[in-house]
Amino acid sequence: MHPNVFPVYLSNMGKQESEEFLPDGIMRIVEFHRLLEKDTALRVRFELERGKILKFTVQMECRFVEIEGWISIVRYDTAHGFAHCDILFPYDKPKKIKMEIKDYNDALTAAINDLGINWKRYRKRYEEWLRKK
Amino acid sequence: MAQKKIKAPQRVVERNLFLVGQIMKYLMNNPQVFASLPDHFELVVLPENDPEMRVYNLELLDKYGSEGKPIVFARVRALEGQDSISVKPSLFVPIPAAA
Numbered sequence: 001m002h003p004n005v006f007p008v009y010l011s012n013m014g015k016q017e018s019e020e021f022l023p024d025g026i027m028r029i030v031e032f033h034r035l036l037e038k039d040t041a042l043r044v045r046f047e048l049e050r051g052k053i054l055k056f057t058v059q060m061e062c063r064f065v066e067i068e069g070w071i072s073i074v075r076y077d078t079a080h081g082f083a084h085c086d087i088l089f090p091y092d093k094p095k096k097i098k099m100e101i102k103d104y105n106d107a108l109t110a111a112i113n114d115l116g117i118n119w120k121r122y123r124k125r126y127e128e129w130l131r132k133k
Numbered sequence: 134m135a136q137k138k139i140k141a142p143q144r145v146v147e148r149n150l151f152l153v154g155q156i157m158k159y160l161m162n163n164p165q166v167f168a169s170l171p172d173h174f175e176l177v178v179l180p181e182n183d184p185e186m187r188v189y190n191l192e193l194l195d196k197y198g199s200e201g202k203p204i205v206f207a208r209v210r211a212l213e214g215q216d217s218i219s220v221k222p223s224l225f226v227p228i229p230a231a232a
Contacts, residue, residue, distance in 0.1 A: 051164030
């Protein structure tokens with residue numbers, strides 16, 4: 001085990017979690033969720049092989065008073081074979097904006113950085129779109 | 134009894150995204166760590182040098198839970214603007230207890 005990783009023993013874990021210790025080089029799909037504040041969360045999913053990201057999705061999810069549940073408002077992903085940002089609309093199809101970054105490791109970092117700078121704007125405009133129905 | 138309202142620190146989303154970004158950079162520079170992580174998990178970041186954020190993130194976990202997913206705690210010492218290479222989080226991952 002890596003020196004910076006420490007096990008925490010839980011009694012209610014299933015078999016799937018018990019198979020987590022895989023040898024180096026095997027392709028992994030990892031997904032995590034991170035609550036950033038009570039109404040804003042980040043979901044990150046990626047496929048990784050030998051330290052290289054093969055595919056990823058980074059999506060910001062928000063809760064609004066107008067609508068029930070968590071709503072994705074912006075998503076960065078590598079579907080269709082290139083890194084891009086999907087601007088998500090409440091009542092329309094997503095708009096795709098190509099990211100001019102070839103390396104997916106760099107693109108994933110850029111996606112998180114962009115959310116750090118622009119999340120408030122993304123949230124506000126989605127809220128406005130929601131009210132326009 | 135009314136639930137306690139959690140008071141969010143200033144720029145909480147930006148600060149949490151910065152911490153997640155630092156952890157992601159660390160993981161990409163140390164891909165062997167991925168082998169120890171569960172497939173799906175809730176990440177809870179506990180910055181050692183930012184007690185306000187540490188308490189807030191634990192309060193979020195306490196109030197909203199992890200939707201049944203295993204929780205990975207990342208203790209990290211990081212300041213905004215700090216070089217990510219010097220950030221070495223300690224990750225606490227759940228593993229099943231022996232039957």
